[in-house]
Amino acid sequence: MSDPRLDLEALLGTQSRTYKTRQVTDDMVRRPIHVAIALWDQPWKSAKDQKIEGWVIAVDSKRARFVRRGRTTKGDVVERTIAELKNALKNLPGQAWIVTGRRQTLLRAVLEDRGYLVTGSFSEKNRAGKRAAMQRKKDDHAALREAKRTGERPENIQSTPVPTTPAFWWPQFSQSKAQVAEDELVRIATDASSDTVYKGAMCFVASTGDYQLHTQESKASTDELELESLTLALKYLHKIGARQAIIESDSVAALEAVDYILSGEKSDTRRNGSRNSREQNSRRRNPRARRWRGLSPASRSRFDQAWKNLHGHCEVEIRRVLGHAGDPLNQAADQIAYMGLRAIAHPLKQSRPTLKHGIDKALKKAASNAVESIES
Known part of the structure; x- marks a missing residue:
């Protein structure tokens, strides 16, 4: 049975x-x-x-x-x-x-x-x-x-164990079949979900209909996984040979990390020239501002490498989008990342077909809402 x-x-x-x-x-x-x-x-x-x-x-x-x-x-x-x-x-x-x-x-x-x-x-x-x-x-x-x-801080602070559910599997789903024209603008929404205990999910959804869901064992914050999602999106753009793209994230911390990472690059490689110039000038005035904290060096390094690999091949703008504000691609990415995180705690045979069905449903809804938005 x-x-x-x-x-x-x-x-x-x-x-x-x-x-x-x-x-x-x-x-x-x-x-x-x-x-x-x-x-x-x-x-x-x-x-x-x-x-x-x-x-x-x-x-x-x-x-x-x-x-x-x-x-x-x-x-x-x-x-x-x-x-x-x-x-x-x-x-x-x-x-x-x-x-x-x-x-x-x-x-x-x-x-x-x-x-x-x-x-x-x-x-x-x-x-x-x-x-x-x-x-x-x-x-x-x-x-x-x-x-x-x-001296009010206790010497020995006992942390309360956080109850966790077992991980039955780590969902990995993706599709990158799009053939983009040289003048086509590819728009991508990224999102992530984390329990900050032992599991995390990263996702992007592209206007081409392609997407990627990646889950892994991780104690990283949602903001750090949001940066990892941006990195996945950059790698996708390189893979399909896109020439121009807009990547959107609703994570302020991840976007601040992007500004920090790119502040040392040449002006034509920055996500937003004027903003990064202000960031750089601020660091010159305030040496403490040069020490950006919040996301691990490894996650920042992976983004930096993906950006450099794409430089000269694709013109990319990374910008903020308000989360849960009705944007079709953002809603799809948010939902897929969340479903992927929850699927980890359910047996593979029971949850895999359901997750795939949920992903397909979210993508179809995003495509339909995008068409309605253009027509209106």
């Missing part, structure tokens, strides 16, 4: 409670007040449970834009955050849409109990999200430095 085929919903994740908490609707986006809440914590010897916790509340409305921050050592970060939020919104007219971090289940539950409209993941459609994320990172790092300076 053959193994039952896996339902496509299992790879799309649309049956999970997590997926439903991350859905963004038009009603949310239209609300006059956008709020993003980010929490952080660091080990702290004298604090309750040996942990200092902090919050960042970014608010964006027509009347005002501001950020409220704070921290506590008493283990009451959710209560303090809710009180701060209530105070921040009391003089602003209209309804608010709030986004929180993906793992802030307790905070989201309390907000929903208080009647707030909440999405359990930062969305680029939320105007306050970027400021909250940036400030959270600054406050988190500042607390870490303070803990080391004041």
